[in-house]
Amino acid sequence: MATEKARKSLIGSPGNFWLHHTNHGFNLTHPSSPREPITTPTLTIETTTSPITVDPSKSALVIIDMQNFFLSTALGRTPGGPGHKASDNLFTHAIPAARKAGMKVVWLNWGLTEEDLKTMPPAVRRCFGFFAIPEGEEFERDFSPGPKSVGVDRFGVPRNEHGKEAMYHGLGAPCGSVTLDSGETIAGGDLLVRESWNADIYPPLKEVYNSTSDAWIHKNRMSGLWGSSTPFQAFLEKEGLKTLFFAGVNTDQVYVGVAKQDGMSWDELDYNELS
Incomplete structure (x- = not known):
């Protein structure tokens, strides 16, 4: 029986594309041309479906809503719940791994202003x-x-x-x-308003927040990407970030919100999909 030949694919358009190989999975490194060799360090990650290769310098770990309002037992949150398990995994695994790989760490949190509320x-x-x-x-x-x-x-x-x-x-x-x-x-402050205690990062994770290298970005919707432009979108474009690994709480809401933005061109991956 003849061995099936390996195949490669080009997915997307000249301005934004992925590569795929039957032996290596998806390549999300975003070179300027599919013929151009990749010169920056890459990282291959096993997922629940197929390996992916990314460029850490174009990637970010986006931590969603890990705030006192969603996690603090002082507000009645149950210890050991999904949010606290996510906090432990971020503290122990995801944040150290992202920093070691050279990825940007982004804290995408609710942070409302008076104008937002109006x-x-x-x-x-x-x-x-x-x-x-x-x-x-x-x-x-x-x-x-x-x-x-x-x-x-x-x-x-x-x-x-x-x-x-x-x-x-x-x-x-x-x-x-x-x-x-x-x-x-x-x-406790006003609910999810900037600078309030309830909108602050949950203390165990606040310990590993790095004000020098990390980005703390406020959002005023479930998704940080909605409408024609948001601070999160502006940050991603300015930093040249293409591949986003979502983690934290309420990731489903943000993930769906990003996916619905048909005109936007980021690679979105849920941390739960990684093996």
């Missing part, structure tokens, strides 16, 4: 819950929660967290006081 569409606000007041009460003129408001989930059902009424009433609403595991009580 223009935030209701469809986005709903995802984080909102507030409700008794039928006979009047809404506040500035759209803020009133003294008789309660936090409700995205279906309008009163939300309880570990037997307590939810301490937040939607994006930008005050979280009130928060008691840390140490017993210290601090201001």
Whole structure:
């Protein structure tokens, strides 16, 4: 029986293409021409489907939403949950491996401004819950929660967290006081607003955040890539980054958000797909 011949493929267009070889898998190094030899260091990674080869200098580990709001037990998050497992894997494996390979480490976090909150569409606000007041009460003129408001989930059902009424009433609403595991009580800040405690990086990972080499980029939607331009998009273009490894929490939302941007040309890989 004749041995099947190896084949190679060229996928894409002159300005953005991949290479594929039946023996070596996908090549995502993005040389200027498919005929041009690759002169920079490369990294081959086994995945759940096929090997991929990348150029670390054009790649980034993008860490999604590893913030106190999503992970802190002071806000009722369950220890040992998926977010905490992701934190452990990032701390132990992904971040050290990315830095050793020469990849950029990007922290893509919620970080809202007053202007963001003024223009935030209701469809986005709903995802984080909102507030409700008794039928006979009047809404506040500035759209803020009133003294008789309660936090409700995205279906309008009163939300309880570990037997307590939810301490937040939607994006930008005050979280009130928060008691840390140490017993210290601090201001939680407004929900996912920049410079607040709840929007800060989760402490175990804050220890490995490098303000010199890492990039901390704020987003105001589930995805950091939406609309005509975002700070995340501008950063990727400026740094010449082509291949993105997503990790953290809510990666599915960001991954889908990036994939929906038909005009954008990044390689997106979920850390969970890597073996």
